[in-house]
Structure formats: structure tokens, C-alpha cells
Amino acid sequence: MGPLLIIVSCIVAWIVWSVHATKKRREMLTAKYKDAAIVEKLMQKTIWQGESSEQLIDSLGRPLDIDTKVMKTKTKEVWKYDQRGVNRYGLRITLENGVIVGWDKK
Numbered sequence: 001m002g003p004l005l006i007i008v009s010c011i012v013a014w015i016v017w018s019v020h021a022t023k024k025r026r027e028m029l030t031a032k033y034k035d036a037a038i039v040e041k042l043m044q045k046t047i048w049q050g051e052s053s054e055q056l057i058d059s060l061g062r063p064l065d066i067d068t069k070v071m072k073t074k075t076k077e078v079w080k081y082d083q084r085g086v087n088r089y090g091l092r093i094t095l096e097n098g099v100i101v102g103w104d105k106k
Contacts, residue, residue, distance in 0.1 A: 026039060029043070038055065041059070045060055047059070050099060052098060052100075053098045056079070064089070065079075065083075066078065075097055075098075078092050078094050080093075091106075
């Protein structure tokens with residue numbers, strides 16, 4: 001019973017830690033955005049048009065790569081997530097002036 005007890009204890013500890021970390025993350029986002037609807041979207045890792053770059057980082061984390069193009073009236077960036085090969089990504093999110101305008105998920 002010794003090894004089984006250790007395994008069960010580890011699983012329980014991981015579950016407790018996971019619940020605690022999720023609760024702390026939700027509290028941090030609620031304090032930052034003060035909007036339950038936005039916090040819920042961020043917790044669910046939802047992408048929406050109009051989402052800011054800061055909200056995107058809070059939702060999905062920092063991108064693996066960013067392509068930037070500076071034009072006269074705007075800055076266009078493509079944030080890349082979920083690398084699947086050399087310059088191949090499962091998710092590309094397009095931002096203009098720091099706001100999501102579209103995405104392509106494969």
C-alpha cells in the first residue's frame with residue numbers, strides 16, 4: 001500500500017495546487033479588469049475581435065513569434081501560437097494598433 005498511497009497523495013496535492021492557482025489567477029484578473037465577463041473570457045482562453053494585446057497575453061500568454069509591419073496610419077502585427085514546424089503555426093492572430101482584428105486557427 002505504500003507506493004499507492006504516495007501516488008494518491010501526489011494526485012491530491014496536484015489537484016489542490018491546480019484549484020488554488022486557478023482561483024489566484026481569477027482574483028488577479030478580476031482586480032485588473034473589474035469586469036466579470038472579460039475575466040471569464042480570459043479564463044476560458046477565448047479570442048474575440050476588439051480584445052487588446054494585454055488581454056491576449058493574459059489569456060494565451062506571450063506568442064512564440066510576432067511579425068510586425070509599420071504603416072503610415074497603423075501598426076499591424078501577427079502573433080503566432082502553437083508551432084507545428086518551421087514557420088508553421090496552428091494559430092495566427094492579427095492585431096492592428098494593439099487590438100485583435102482577426103485570427104486564423106488550423
